[in-house]
Every structure is written in structure tokens, then in C-alpha cells.
Amino acid sequence: MTQQMTEQYLANSRRGVRRTVTILVGVVVAFFLLSFLQILLMK
Amino acid sequence: MSHAATHDQHDDHHGAPKNFFQRWCMSTNHKDIGTLYLIFALTMFFIGGSFAMVIRAELFKPGLQLVQPYFFNEMTTMHALVMIFGAIMPAFVGLGNWMIPLMVGAPDMALPRMNNLSFWILPFAFTLLLSTLFMPGGGPAGGWTMYPPLSLQSDSLAYVVFAIHLMGISSIMGAINIIATILNMRAPGMDLLKMPVFVWSWLITAFLLIAVMPVLAGAVTMLLTDKYFGTNFFNPGGGGDPVLYQHIFWFFGHPEVYIMILPAFGIISEVIPTFARKPIFGYKAMVFAIASIAFLSFIVWAHHMFAVGLPLGADIFFMYATMLIAVPTGVKVFNWVATMWGGSMTFETPMLFAVAFVILFTIGGFSGLMLALVPADFQYQDTYFVVAHFHYVLVTGALFAIISATYYWLPKWSGRMYSEFWGKVHFWNSVVWVNVLFFPQHFLGLAGMPRRIPDYNVAFANFNMISSIGGFLFGASQLIFLGVLIHGVFFSKKKATDRVWEGAKGLEWTVPSPAPHHTFEVPPVIHDEELAHGNVNA
Numbered sequence: 062m063t064q065q066m067t068e069q070y071l072a073n074s075r076r077g078v079r080r081t082v083t084i085l086v087g088v089v090v091a092f093f094l095l096s097f098l099q100i101l102l103m104k
Numbered sequence: 105m106s107h108a109a110t111h112d113q114h115d116d117h118h119g120a121p122k123n124f125f126q127r128w129c130m131s132t133n134h135k136d137i138g139t140l141y142l143i144f145a146l147t148m149f150f151i152g153g154s155f156a157m158v159i160r161a162e163l164f165k166p167g168l169q170l171v172q173p174y175f176f177n178e179m180t181t182m183h184a185l186v187m188i189f190g191a192i193m194p195a196f197v198g199l200g201n202w203m204i205p206l207m208v209g210a211p212d213m214a215l216p217r218m219n220n221l222s223f224w225i226l227p228f229a230f231t232l233l234l235s236t237l238f239m240p241g242g243g244p245a246g247g248w249t250m251y252p253p254l255s256l257q258s259d260s261l262a263y264v265v266f267a268i269h270l271m272g273i274s275s276i277m278g279a280i281n282i283i284a285t286i287l288n289m290r291a292p293g294m295d296l297l298k299m300p301v302f303v304w305s306w307l308i309t310a311f312l313l314i315a316v317m318p319v320l321a322g323a324v325t326m327l328l329t330d331k332y333f334g335t336n337f338f339n340p341g342g343g344g345d346p347v348l349y350q351h352i353f354w355f356f357g358h359p360e361v362y363i364m365i366l367p368a369f370g371i372i373s374e375v376i377p378t379f380a381r382k383p384i385f386g387y388k389a390m391v392f393a394i395a396s397i398a399f400l401s402f403i404v405w406a407h408h409m410f411a412v413g414l415p416l417g418a419d420i421f422f423m424y425a426t427m428l429i430a431v432p433t434g435v436k437v438f439n440w441v442a443t444m445w446g447g448s449m450t451f452e453t454p455m456l457f458a459v460a461f462v463i464l465f466t467i468g469g470f471s472g473l474m475l476a477l478v479p480a481d482f483q484y485q486d487t488y489f490v491v492a493h494f495h496y497v498l499v500t501g502a503l504f505a506i507i508s509a510t511y512y513w514l515p516k517w518s519g520r521m522y523s524e525f526w527g528k529v530h531f532w533n534s535v536v537w538v539n540v541l542f543f544p545q546h547f548l549g550l551a552g553m554p555r556r557i558p559d560y561n562v563a564f565a566n567f568n569m570i571s572s573i574g575g576f577l578f579g580a581s582q583l584i585f586l587g588v589l590i591h592g593v594f595f596s597k598k599k600a601t602d603r604v605w606e607g608a609k610g611l612e613w614t615v616p617s618p619a620p621h622h623t624f625e626v627p628p629v630i631h632d633e634e635l636a637h638g639n640v641n642a
Contacts, residue, residue: 070292070627077288078214085280089318096322096352 120621129224132216134201135619139517140223141198142510146586148190148230153579155183160541160575166562176558177245178237184248188364189271190230192498195506196367197222197278200306203513204282206612206619207300209291209628214284222277229270236260247556249353250324252338252346256331265324272317279313282306291611293630297391300610300635301384304391305370308398312359312366315402320356323349347412354405362401364498366394368465368505369436372458374610375512376440379455380447381607386439393432393439400429410478411485419478426476430469437466452605453527457508460535461501468496471546486556489549495542500535507534507585514592515600519618522592530588533581540574609634 120136121127131137158179162170171179201219205212213219236243241259244250255261286307290299299307326337327349336342338349369390377384384390406414406422414422440462449455471493475481484490515521544567549555553564560568600617611630615623 067626074214074288078284081284081287082215082280085283085314088314089276089280092315093318093322096319096355097326 130220132212132220133621134205134213134216134219135517135621137213137219137223138198138200138202141194141201141226144223144226145191145195145198145506146589148186148194150582150586151234152183152186152191153582155179155186156575157579159183160572162558163560163568164572165569166560166565168559171558173558174242174245177247177556178243180556181244181247182234182237185233185244186230187498188248188360189268190226192364192502192506193275194226196306196309196364196502197275199371199506199509199513200278200282200367202517203612204285204303204306205289206615206623207303207610208286208289208294209611209624209630210285210289211622211625213281214289215281218277219281222274222281225270225274229267229274232263232270233267236263239263249350249357250327251353252327252330252349255327256338261331262328265328268324269321272321275313275317279310279317282310283314286310291624291627291630294611297388298630298632298635300370301373301387301390301394302367302370305366305373305394308394309363309366312363312398312401316356316359316363319352320360323352323356326352347409350409350412351405354408355402357408358405359398359401361494361497362397364502365465366398368461368502369394371505371509371512372440372461373436375454375458375508376443376462378512378605378607378609379452379458380444380449382443382447383609384439385442385445386435389435390439393435396432397429400425400432404429407476407481410481423476423478427473430473433469437462437469448607452511453522453524453531454508454512456528456531456535457504457511460531461504461508464496464500464504464535464538468493468501471496484549486554487549488545488553488555491555492542492545492549495545499542500538504534510589512605513612514589515604516612516615516617516619518593518596519600519616520592520596521598521600521604522588522596526584526588526591530581530584533584534578537574537578537581541571541578542574544568544571544574 120133121131127136128140131140158171159176162168162176201213204210233243239260243260244255244258244264246254246258250264258264286299286303326335329335330337330339330344336344338344338346340346373384373390404422404426406418407426410419410422444459451459471489475484475490475493511522511527548564548567548571551564551567553560553568602616603613604617605613611624611628612619614628614634
């Protein structure tokens with residue numbers, strides 16, 4: 062029972078890590094491009 | 105909790121690799137990578153400190169004494185870049201790497217290989233940055249803010265921009281790793297609002313890093329294209345605007361200031377409850393205060409630019425928004441005092457540095473409030489008052505917190521107690537000389553001495569001499585720190601217990617000292633009453 066819980070816990074962690082990293086990388090790219098966009102908007 | 109500790113020893117059946125190269129260059133272990141970050145930060149601290157010694161030696165007397173003005177400007181620029189990106193930030197990342205998995209009951213960071221890459225980028229980035237000092241044309245000398253058009257005149261701009269890109273990539277990867285670890289790897293039962301304040305402070309700091317490091321990368325990329333690819337982002341002759349660079353830079357730069365202080369708040373919130381033997385006062389308020397400060401850090405950037413001639417409405421908005429930060433910061437200071445109030449306090453070295461932090465950081469906060477006032481700032485802009493302000497915040501703030509954390513967790517890392525006597529000698533020397541170094545700089549600034557100059561009016565001679573003497577002795581005091589560390593790690597005979605400090609609570613104190621190479625491979629059992637801040641729902 063404990064073993065099963067640990068495996069499910071690890072699987073959930075891995076899935077969560079993948080989702081978190083995907084979202085955060087998207088945010089990083091968006092902010093990088095935003096700094097250029099800021100210039101175009103202020104022109 | 106004891107259950108967790110038992111599991112731990114059982115899990116440590118495979119230790120660290122014996123091969124030096126494998127252990128330290130190819131490591132994916134959060135403790136080893138944390139150690140690497142801390143050693144790197146300490147090295148950079150002494151390199152950046154040696155630049156500060158050159159600055160204070162030149163300013164010891166009026167007139168040009170030791171170095172040429174261009175070299176002096178290189179020193180002020182490099183001192184800032186090395187201390188900010190090489191010493192303070194990697195030190196916090198090192199502490200986070202070491203302690204976050206231990207504090208949330210995770211076996212390691214979420215992305216161990218990326219963790220290795222995040223660290224190993226840094227030595228290359230700083231070798232590149234420091235190598236510019238030896239190049240024809242010299243290193244960057246236009247200040248760490250790299251304002252155009254001055255920064256565009258530097259021959260080494262491309263090297264510096266590349267070095268900053270590398271540092272930014274390292275920081276972003278580190279931040280993603282920390283967020284992924286905290287959000288997904290906590291032990292069952294370690295709810296978000298049960299996490300130690302240090303972990304909370306790092307979670308919020310990591311979001312700040314992710315939001316602003318790409319903006320710095322964008323700003324310096326535009327500098328690069330302006331210099332080498334014929335663009336005119338910041339060139340008025342081509343329709344650009346140099347003030348725009350300042351907006352973009354400070355949109356990064358102000359949150360960057362909080363990136364360097366929020367983890368310090370977290371550290372102090374761990375140290376004070378331990379030595380006051382009381383749970384932190386107002387745990388949730390402390391967490392919300394950190395989040396509020398982080399949010400406000402995004403809407404105050406133009407207070408660095410009052411003197412460029414912003415519209416009056418912008419001046420007023422940024423002035424009031426900046427002053428608003430005093431509210432959550434005040435909550436934190438009062439809560440630290442309330443935690444100490446009525447506690448059974450003892451004053452071991454980590455606590456001494458923490459108490460000094462609370463007092464001296466508050467002085468830096470108050471001078472910050474003065475600088476937030478638009479009419480007053482017109483007088484203070486670019487004077488030594490600003491230098492005094494940010495050194496109170498960053499040296500007696502961020503650096504003292506890092507030193508406090510090092511003394512606090514060193515026995516857990518090394519398994520040996522450091523010398524309390526020499527720790528206290530280090531503390532008293534640091535706290536006296538740091539004030540001799542920076543307090544007179546308030547008076548110099550108010551009297552009108554500009555920052556970033558190698559020579560000055562004789563009217564400023566006495567306070568500069570006092571400041572330089574303080575600087576030399578503060579610098580020398582840090583050699584005591586180095587000695588205490590080397591002794592504490594390699595030679596001390598006194599073994600550390602698992603809990604180390606009588607009042608210490610939290611998961612990290614349930615593992616043996618020194619912490620085994622692998623910990624929490626089986627998630628620990630969390631008991632609310634054993635958490636550092638008590639039962640928050642009680």
C-alpha cells in the first residue's frame with residue numbers, strides 16, 4: 062500500500078514538473094519579447 | 105518526524121561518487137551543487153571586495169592617488185556586477201539548493217541535470233566578464249546600469265553582454281528549477297501554508313527572476329544591436345531614446361533589488377524564531393508581506409529616474425507607490441521584533457547577525473524612504489547618500505543574512521560546530537567597521553559629493569578617510585570569516601548534533617549532521633507541531 066502511494070506520488074510529481082516547466086518557459090519567452098514590444102508601442 | 109529521520113539513514117545506502125571530477129563537475133546532487141554555488145559566491149565576494157578596496161584606497165585622500173580615472177570607473181562597474189551577479193545572487197541560490205529540498209522533504213531538486221548546468225555556466229560567464237579588464241580598451245566602465253550612450257563607447261560591450269546573457273540564463277534555469285521543486289516535490293502534508301518562510305521567500309523570488317531576467321536580456325541585446333548591427337533603439341539621432349533604456353533597465357533593476365533581499369527576509373525569519381525559541385509571529389502576514397513587496401517591486405521602477413524629467417503625474421505615482429513598500433516591510437520588521445519579544449533569547453553568531461540585520465536594514469530602509477521623495481531625490485540623485493543607502497540594504501541586509509545563514513546551517517552541512525568565539529569576533533568587527541565604512545557616506549552625500557568619481561573636493565576629505573579606514577577593516581574582518589569557515593568545515597573537533605540548535609524546528613533538522621548525500625528518498629511524515637512556525641491553523 063505504501064509502495065503504491067509512493068509511486069503515485071512520484072508520478073504526480075513528474076507530471077507536475079513537466080507542466081510547471083512548460084508554463085514557466087513560456088513566461089520567460091513572453092517577457093523577453095515584451096521588452097522589444099515595449100519599444101515598438103512607445104514609438 | 106523521527107520516523108522521517110529513521111528512513112533517511114536507511115536510504116543513504118549509496119554515497120557520493122569517490123572520483124573528484126564526477127562528484128564536483130558532473131554532480132546532480134542538490135547538496136553538492138549548493139556547496140559549489142556557495143564556494144563560487146565566496147570567491148566572487150573576495151574578488152568584488154578587492155575591487156572595493158581599490159576604490160576606497162583611491163578615495164582615502166583627495167586628488168588622484170593610485171589609479172587612473174578610467175581604471176577607477178572599471179572598478180566601480182566591476183565591483184557592482186561581481187557582487188550582485190557573482191556573490192549575492194549565487195549565494196542565495198546555493199542556500200536555496202542546499203536547504204529547499206531538505207525543508208520541504210524532497211529527495212532533490214526537480215531538474216537535477218539542469219541544476220548542474222545552471223551552476224557551471226557561471227564560472228565561464230565571470231571568467232569572460234573579468235577577462236575584459238585585461239583586454240585592449242579595458243573593461244566596462246560606465247556603471248553596472250550600462251546606460252547608453254556611455255556604455256556603447258566601451259570596446260568590451262559584446263563580451264559583457266554575452267556574460268550577462270549567460271548569467272541570465274543561469275538565473276532563469278535556477279528559478280524554474282526552484283519553482284518546479286517547491287510546487288511539485290513537497291512531501292505529502294507539507295501544504296503551501298505550512299512551508300518554512302525561507303522556502304516561501306525563494307518561491308516568490310524565483311517568480312521575480314523569471315519575470316525580469318528576460319527583460320535585462322532584452323535591454324542588453326538592444327545595446328548590442330545598437331552598437332554592432334546599426335539599430336537605433338537608444339540613439340536619438342536615429343529616432344531612438346536613451347531614456348527608454350533606463351525604463352527597461354529599471355523594470356528589471358528594481359525587482360532585482362528585491363531578488364537580493366527577499367531570500368534574506370526568509371533567512372532571518374528562520375534564524376530569529378530558533379534563537380528566540382518561539383514560532384515566528386504572524387506567519388501568514390510574513391508570507392503575504394513578501395508577496396506584496398514582490399508585487400509592488402514591479403510598479404516603482406521610475407523612482408530611479410526622477411531626475412531625467414518625467415511628467416509630474418508619473419513622479420507622484422512612483423513616489424507614492426515606492427513609499428507604499430514601507431507598509432509590508434514594516435510588517436516584517438515589527439513581526440521579527442514581536443517574535444523576539446518575550447522569547448528565551450540566546451545570542452549565538454547567527455542570531456547576532458540576524459539582530460544586526462533587523463536594525464541596520466531598517467536604517468537602509470529609512471534612507472530609501474527619503475530617496476523616494478521626489479523633491480528630496482533631486483538633491484540626493486547620484487550622490488554618496490545613494491551609495492550609503494544601497495550598501496546598508498545590500499551589505500548589512502543581504503550579506504549579513506547570508507553570513508547568518510552560513511553560521512546557522514554550516515553545522516548541518518559539515519557535521520562540525522564552528523568556533524563560536526571567532527564567529528563573535530567576526531560579528532563584532534563586521535558590525536563596527538561596516539558602520540564606520542558606510543555611515544559617513546550619508547553625510548558626504550548630503551554635503552553634495554557625487555558617486556563614481558576618483559577625485560573630490562577637499563571639503564569631503566575627513567569623512568572619506570574615515571570611510572576608507574572602515575572599508576579596509578571591514579574587508580580584513582571578512583578574512584576572519586574565511587578562517588572560521590575553513591576551521592569549521594575541516595578542523596573543528598566539536599561534532600554537531602542532528603538538531604544543532606536547541607530551538608531549531610523543521611524537517612532539515614531531522615536528518616543527521618552532516619546531512620547524508622541522499623535524503624528523503626521516502627517522503628517524510630509531517631507533524632504540524634514540529635514545523636518551524638508552529639501550527640498555523642491553530
